[in-house]
Amino acid sequence: MQAALWRRYGPPESLTLGEAPMPTPGPGEIRIRVHASTVTSGDARLRGCRGAGIFWLPLRLIYGLTRPRHPIPGMEFAGVVEALGPGVTGFAIGDRAFGLAPRGAHAEYLTMPETGCVARQPAGLSHAEAAALPFGALTALVFLRDVAEARSGERVLVHGAGGAVGVYLVQLARHFGLAVTAVASARHATRLRDLGAQQVLDRETGDFTTQGARYDIVLDTVGGTSLRAVRRILTPQGRHVFVNFATRELGAMLATRLRPGPRVLCGYAPGRQADLLTIRDLAAQGALRPVIGHRMPLAEITAAHALVDSGRKQGALVLDVIPAECQRPA
Ligand SMILES: NC(=O)c1ccc[n+]([C@@H]2O[C@H](COP(=O)([O-])OP(=O)(O)OC[C@H]3O[C@@H](n4cnc5c(N)ncnc54)[C@H](OP(=O)(O)O)[C@@H]3O)[C@@H](O)[C@H]2O)c1
Structure with a gap:
């Protein structure tokens, strides 16, 4: 099968397109086209x-100390179940599935445990739309519900709202009744x-901490938002939540736990099947709309990574593994 290949850590050019063996579903696994x-x-x-x-160290321990242990990158996927391993009961051949794999999604086929972060697609979405949901929407759900413990009626500011996580934070916060x-x-x-x-502030012409x-x-x-400046604009029970964080934010999280007043919080979105089912239901109800800012074929994997590296991505960058016009419609 055709796949993007990841043989070394490095710039976008370290990825190439090539042939990889077709994965075989083991017990309890499904194979998805x-x-x-x-x-x-x-x-x-x-x-x-x-x-x-220091987070590069755990990353290397998980993904390979000197070079990637698994040669195919990619996490988000949408496609059709086309083979079942022994003992699979939750999926049938022909099901439209979507999800978040630990690796291997930049290929024509991948296998997933049926109990992993995979579910049937929300009705009415195209494969591209379904693929654009899991990473951003699961992160947004976990950060709003579990990390920030957001409650209806609260006021939330989302910094970096145009990116893959931001566009779903805005939608979910609104759905949960926040301003x-x-x-x-712009x-x-x-x-x-x-x-x-309700309000959109231009990050290039103003400073949201002084308004x-x-x-x-x-x-x-x-x-990187200023801990001191944000503390001044938070309510006494306020939470300054970092989706992207380093040791400074972890230190502040510990320090603010020990004193009264606004808290700094960091977290991690693990990619659970139960949460994916919640996302699927919200998308099916129309409460969550996929946001696709860019679309490229798998063959342009290097250019796609360069665009993500630019930091100027809008919503999701969809990679068409099958040419868009050949994807099976919803
Ligand atoms: N903790 C977790 O479990 C977890 C899960 C998912 C993602 N993350 C992290 O969350 C971060 C965001 O992910 P993402 O997928 O949403 O990224 P993304 O899609 O690449 O979007 C980034 C957005 O940030 C904005 N931006 C770039 N530079 C900026 C700056 N200097 N100041 C303000 N805004 C800026 C850009 O919009 P403009 O047009 O406004 O520049 C862009 O739309 C990443 O660092 C990712 O690693 C963490």
Whole structure:
């Protein structure tokens, strides 16, 4: 089968297109013909093994000390189940599935345990739309619900709202009944209002920490927002939440746990099947809309990674593994 190949850590050019053996589903596993995948900020980080601060070390221990242990990158996928391993009961051949694999999604086929982060696609979505959901929407769900413990009626500011995580934070926060302010460059403004942000602040012409408004939650998807400046605009029970963090933020999380007042929080979105089912239901109800900012064929894997590295991505970058016009419609 055709796949992107990842033989060494490095720049986008360290990825090539080549042939890989067809994976065989083991007991409890399904094989999916991948129609669409994405290149996420997580894929780009793994490609170069770029962990903030000391986090490169656990990344290397998990993914390979000197070079990637598994040769095929890619996490998000949408496609059709086309083979079942022994004992599979939850899926049937022909099911449209989507999910988040630990690796291997930038290929024509991948295998997943049926109990992994995989589910039937929401009705009515194309493969590209389904592939654009899991990474950003699962992260947004876990950070709003479990890390920030957001409650209806609270005011939330989302910094980096135009990216893959930000566009779902805005939608989910609105769905959970929060008042949403989005901070992003002006090119995202119309879309973010359409997704539910009551206010959109242009990050290039203003500083959200000096505008006089107070928030219960400031969610930073980019990293690096000033701990002191954000503390001043938080309510006494406020939470300054970092989706992207390093040792400075972890230190602040420990320090603010020991004193009264606003807290700094960091977290990790693990990719659970139960959460994917929640995302699927919200998408099926129309409460969550996939946001695709870019679309490229698998053959352009290097250019796709370079675009993600630029930091200027909007929503998800979909990688068409099967040409868009040949993907089986919903
Ligand atoms: N902890 C976890 O479990 C977890 C899970 C998923 C992702 N993450 C991390 O979360 C981060 C965001 O992920 P993502 O997928 O949303 O990234 P993304 O899709 O690449 O989007 C990044 C967004 O950030 C904005 N941006 C770039 N530089 C900026 C700056 N200096 N100031 C303000 N905004 C800036 C860009 O919008 P503009 O047009 O406004 O520049 C872009 O839309 C990544 O670092 C990722 O590794 C963590």
